[in-house]
Amino acid sequence: GGAVHVAYGPATITDSYFLDNLAERRTTTTLPARGGAIVGLGALNIRDSKFIGNHCRADAVGGLAREALGGAVYLGATGNLEGVLFQDNLASGQTLALGGAVVSDFSVVGTRIQRAQVMQNRCQVSSGGLARGGGFVGPIEVSYGTFSANEAPDGGGSLFDGVADQCIFSGGVPDEFVGTTQIQYSLVPAATPGTGNLVGDPLFWAPWDVHLLPGSHCIDTADPNAPLDGDGTRADMGAIPFDPAYCGPGCWGEISSEPCQSNPNSSGLISYTRMLGSHAVADNLVILYSGNLPVGMPGYYLTAPEPAFAPFFAGSQGNLCVGQGVIRLNQQILFADAGGRVSRTLDLTQTPAGVNI
Structure with missing residues (x-):
């Protein structure tokens, strides 16, 4: 963990800002590089926090130290994240890079992430390696998430594995999902199996501002059985409910x-x-x-x-x-x-x- 290592839980982090932290493996070891900002080996709760520009890097000459897991956060135990922003985080390795923003170990069950903005995160490897899941990787349950312009060269620009409910996916490179990802009541760029999914442009204010413009297909189209939005209407897809009074960048x-x-x-x-x-x-x-x-x-x-x-x-x-x-x-x-x-x-x-x- 470039900033925090949670060896025993539970631990709670609220209203925090993790900026430009680095977790790096430079020598041969039996462990990969993990969590550019946080490693959670005990139960971890994170609320109302931002992760921007963090980097998990593995550049050793051999062993698992050539693998990078989680540009911002690596979870080796159950995590509960809500109201979080992941932007411009990077996982870079020589043989393997997973999760530009978050990796939850595949042995961990029950990790949930709600109301997350996941933008412009990526993973990359040297030639011949594997890079997947520019946003999240692992058996994570994601609800009301907004994924925009995340990148993973070998697939899953937004997600590798996991479940997504009432989310928005846009601009993932080369695609949005790979693995056994399950999607429902979400906006996707192309037809995707699952109940209530819609295809279309989410109509963001700007690439860096994922508030919804009036007329977005994401407004009032989330799960009809979900709790109503604050304005008393059917829930909206994505991390930020539509606000007709919101005035974005450059707006008077x-x-x-x-x-x-x-x-x-x-x-x-x-x-x-x-x-x-x-x-x-x-x-x-x-x-x-x-x-x-x-x-x-x-x-x-x-x-x-x-x-x-x-x-x-x-x-x-x-x-x-x-x-x-x-x-x-x-x-x-x-x-x-x-x-x-x-x-x-x-x-x-x-x-x-x-x-x-």
């Missing part, structure tokens, strides 16, 4: 006002449309989002040079709030999600290009 907040109000729709609610982002055109950050829509309702976003108010437009039950010179922004029809929401991120370099109506 809400940058819109409604020129007119809609009428109650078939759900009995009055829908709304807002813009979130930056007032600076050079930032190219504008997100349109609408809410209180009937679930599954199809529609387009329209824009025009000036606002207007045309009540019960063309004999409909709705109001048109844009003036002449109307342009339809999206080519494809958008459908309101299970929470009655829809969104579109604008590319200001291409706006107001669209379809004239």
Whole structure:
């Protein structure tokens, strides 16, 4: 362990920050390099802590000392981790490298990790070796985890073995899973066996910020039997529940006002449309989002040079709030999600290009 070695448990670590620690094997030994930040050989609980830039390195000339296990954490006993961040951790060996972030020994049963953000971790070996599990390795039960851009040359960019429930997987290289991994109620980049899995783009704010944008498929689509989110809706997939008020990197907040109000729709609610982002055109950050829509309702976003108010437009039950010179922004029809929401991120370099109506 580059920072902590737990020989006997239980031990508890909370509200801690492990940065740029190194665990290294340089001489021949019967033990591999383990845990760039922590080795837990006794029961270990970790809560609300961050592991960034830790490294487990094995560069000895022979024996198991050429193997690296766990860029940040190695668990040789049961672990319980919650509210943790693993970012830019590395396991590097000559013959074997497992778990860019965490390795739980395959003999250990019952390790659980909840609400983990696992981003840009990796494992690597010298030529001829084996590197698997850029994120987690071992029989770990992961729930509400977000995995983004993790890497393992020989497979399992995010997971090698283990069980994942209500997680988000995105950008794993060369793939997300390898081994006997079981996945359910999770967002994955390609069709994956398991109950409730969805395929799609999670719509993160940024590669380094895994908060969900409005309109993400991960919103209100986790296990329907799981406890509700804090807003009283069905649980969201991933480590961070959707927060409509969240304003990510470069965002100034809400940058819109409604020129007119809609009428109650078939759900009995009055829908709304807002813009979130930056007032600076050079930032190219504008997100349109609408809410209180009937679930599954199809529609387009329209824009025009000036606002207007045309009540019960063309004999409909709705109001048109844009003036002449109307342009339809999206080519494809958008459908309101299970929470009655829809969104579109604008590319200001291409706006107001669209379809004239």
